Amino acid sequence: MKTRGILIVVSGFAGSGKGTLMKQLMEQYDNYALSISATTRKPRGAEVDGKEYFFKTTEEFEKMIAQGELIEYANYVGNYYGTPKAYVEEQLASGKDVVLEIEIQGALKVKEQFPETLLLFVTPPNATILKERLVGRGTETMEVVEMRMRRAAEEAEGILSYDYILVNDDLQECVLQMHHIIQSEHYKTARNAAFIQQIGKELKGNVKGE
Amino acid sequence: MKTRGILIVVSGFAGSGKGTLMKQLMEQYDNYALSISATTRKPRGAEVDGKEYFFKTTEEFEKMIAQGELIEYANYVGNYYGTPKAYVEEQLASGKDVVLEIEIQGALKVKEQFPETLLLFVTPPNATILKERLVGRGTETMEVVEMRMRRAAEEAEGILSYDYILVNDDLQECVLQMHHIIQSEHYKTARNAAFIQQIGKELKGNVKGE
Numbered sequence: 260m261k262t263r264g265i266l267i268v269v270s271g272f273a274g275s276g277k278g279t280l281m282k283q284l285m286e287q288y289d290n291y292a293l294s295i296s297a298t299t300r301k302p303r304g305a306e307v308d309g310k311e312y313f314f315k316t317t318e319e320f321e322k323m324i325a326q327g328e329l330i331e332y333a334n335y336v337g338n339y340y341g342t343p344k345a346y347v348e349e350q351l352a353s354g355k356d357v358v359l360e361i362e363i364q365g366a367l368k369v370k371e372q373f374p375e376t377l378l379l380f381v382t383p384p385n386a387t388i389l390k391e392r393l394v395g396r397g398t399e400t401m402e403v404v405e406m407r408m409r410r411a412a413e414e415a416e417g418i419l420s421y422d423y424i425l426v427n428d429d430l431q432e433c434v435l436q437m438h439h440i441i442q443s444e445h446y447k448t449a450r451n452a453a454f455i456q457q458i459g460k461e462l463k464g465n466v467k468g469e
Numbered sequence: 470m471k472t473r474g475i476l477i478v479v480s481g482f483a484g485s486g487k488g489t490l491m492k493q494l495m496e497q498y499d500n501y502a503l504s505i506s507a508t509t510r511k512p513r514g515a516e517v518d519g520k521e522y523f524f525k526t527t528e529e530f531e532k533m534i535a536q537g538e539l540i541e542y543a544n545y546v547g548n549y550y551g552t553p554k555a556y557v558e559e560q561l562a563s564g565k566d567v568v569l570e571i572e573i574q575g576a577l578k579v580k581e582q583f584p585e586t587l588l589l590f591v592t593p594p595n596a597t598i599l600k601e602r603l604v605g606r607g608t609e610t611m612e613v614v615e616m617r618m619r620r621a622a623e624e625a626e627g628i629l630s631y632d633y634i635l636v637n638d639d640l641q642e643c644v645l646q647m648h649h650i651i652q653s654e655h656y657k658t659a660r661n662a663a664f665i666q667q668i669g670k671e672l673k674g675n676v677k678g679e
């Protein structure tokens with residue numbers, strides 16, 4: 260009973276630790292692939308085309324939009340970011356579970372196009388801890404922290420559109436829960452229609468024949 | 470994030486090994502409770518009221534039906550069997566995940582009354598192995614084996630009404646998968662509406678106040 264890979268969207272508040280979570284998931288299990296975004300922003304430092312991002316010119320990116328080659332895209336501070344469909348399809352077909360880390364608007368667009376997408380939301384145990392984590396980073400001004408908290412308050416209203424919510428309290432435990440949630444998903448009857456049809460046919464054959 | 474217990478219905482072909490599976494699940498993890506059926510059949514051997522079954526007179530059982538105290542019931546060879554609502558509710562409220570082992574008609578009735586019920590179907594890897602297991606028991610005549618195969622062919626048509634399908638190939642692995650599926654279910658956003666509302670409120674409070 261081998262199913263096709265599952266497309267998973269992970270969203271979460273800034274400060275929820277979802278980045279570390281993703282990294283750990285990739286490191287600890289080999290059945291996952293991280294989706295690679297296309298972007299028009301310039302490569303930084305040692306970034307390699309096809310690894311961190313697919314780097315595109317604005318013209319190329321807009322052509323991809325026009326030809327429906329992106330599952331979702333958005334424009335941040337003058338640069339495009341998007342998820343190329345071809346790469347995701349390739350990974351899914353090879354049986355890999357593909358993880359996309361995007362925010363809620365993108366998540367809902369993906370679900371629209373791929374209704375079997377699994378939507379996961381990551382949150383810290385409570386708002387106080389979220390604020391502590393954002394302040395604790397020490398890299399942001401209080402204005403930025405407050406802006407992120409306001410954004411989190413808005414995002415919280417969309418959580419019920421997700422399938423599962425994960426509380427990132429203990430990192431290792433959260434990685435394991437995420438892994439179990441995704442792997443359990445492979446056993447959904449809807450994802451095993453071919454197998455179910457097959458065993459039904461075998462049983463009927465057995466009853467009539469022999 | 471502690472959720473109420475989950476109600477789980479396990480069904481499966483005769484010969485799927487679901488009985489052993491249930492027993493192992495109960496033995497290996499302590500967060501499960503097996504639902505206890507009410508029945509009008511007489512106690513056998515060392516059977517104890519309130520342990521193997523709740524033993525009832527026909528009059529008592531029919532009163533339970535009339536008063537809506539059973540989640541589902543059926544009549545087999547002149548005896549009533551049913552699932553008392555009170556016991557299940559008690560266990561769920563205490564945080565236990567309650568497992569019911571019933572066939573498909575009963576499963577669908579339970580889902581109707583408790584839409585959040587998790588429906589699991591257990592199957593052997595294929596029809597040949599199913600037949601081998603039934604023959605291998607050596608306790609049944611070939612007529613009985615054939616009857617069970619015919620029944621399995623009918624049951625196969627209902628599998629898509631279940632949420633998950635489990636292939637009982639390796640017992641230990643199947644127990645683990647079942648455990649992961651049930652535990653993952655606790656992280657469904659729909660089962661954590663109170664927590665999600667709470668964190669949303671905290672975030673809003675934080676934004677406005679302080």
